[in-house]
Amino acid sequence: MYTVKMSRTGYHHGDLRAGLLASALELVETSGPEQLSLRAVARAAGVSPNAPYNHYADKAALLEALAEHCFDQLRGELAAAVSAADPGDEITAVATAAVRYALGHPGLYRLAVAHLCSDNPRTRAAEDAMKAVVENSVTAATGRPGSAALTAGVWALAQGLTLLLVDGSLKPPPQQDVDEFVREVVQETLTLGRPD
Amino acid sequence: MYTVKMSRTGYHHGDLRAGLLASALELVETSGPEQLSLRAVARAAGVSPNAPYNHYADKAALLEALAEHCFDQLRGELAAAVSAADPGDEITAVATAAVRYALGHPGLYRLAVAHLCSDNPRTRAAEDAMKAVVENSVTAATGRPGSAALTAGVWALAQGLTLLLVDGSLKPPPQQDVDEFVREVVQETLTLGRPD
């Protein structure tokens, strides 16, 4: 997965900053975002409880970094999905990609969503980049520049669908694959049930 | 707000269960959901740190109760909004009502969303009741029974919009009122930008 520059000299770690991030990414999936403690991350990275403070101001800063990482990856996935989509199908593609990513990294996604409220500029920037991808998908799908309202709506639909699916509050009907379900939901919603 | 049966006898509290809930509801707004500690709730209720354990199995149980309370109230608001809506306007009405409620109780809403993942049956039931209201709004607005997919989509749109607005990730343009913004987003999204 992660090949960190592992030159532990016995005392110094080599690249603790990255090591902590990697350990945290693992722990957040195995133990859940609620259980993620700074000390546990340090332990997993093989380092004393206070070592992280040399690289992150406090626990919140580590969580910010995790959220930023999540949004960066997600943006990448969305952008790839949009450019690989059949013409006219871009909106469905972003929604599907978002859901797929979140279901693949539920712990990280939940953590990122839970800490959305923070006003860290880097996190905000990562979010804005995601929104830009969504906007692209809207203009690509409709053939004209999408209004701010429509972009917001598509973004909200994707985000809401993802959240509800991740925490099991919404389940695709049996013998329907998640992708199909998302596609159906998005298409019916965008046309209010009217056949296109 | 809350007139709890306050018959503190000097030792017994009278109705600690309700008192704890009330204190928690206050604290979750004033101090934020992340800072909400069982001990702080007990303190606010004027009782020792362990007293809550006579009424809630653990901290998670208290949070469940809060989430359930939130969903119950929200369902009430949504139902009222649907029945008060102009015919054909029911979907916009639910979305607006959801956003309005969440913005009025951001701490509680965030807590409820963060703990959606739990599989407490009472919480699930409260959620299902909300979904039923949304379904009603869809059938009322379209004039025919809404499909499961469409209901899910509207639900996701409302939930996503609410979440993004609550944590400031989405801001209505200046000099546009939140209600108007939500209305515009919902209408444009449901018709993919096509004028109706």
Added chain:
DNA sequence: CCTTTGTGTTGACGCTGTCCACATTATGGA
């Protein structure tokens, strides 16, 4: 009246985030 049951208190444990002082290592100018 006395026992049982519900309720609140006190004390303790391990865990957490964080501060401080200190130890160790890397770096770069003389």
Added chain:
DNA sequence: TCCATAATGTGGACAGCGTCAACACAAAGG
């Protein structure tokens, strides 16, 4: 090359947290 300085990791300590066990008080009912 040597040494000062900065970067990085360690250890100890503190308050606050969730929770358990033992105990104290009050209400209820035979």
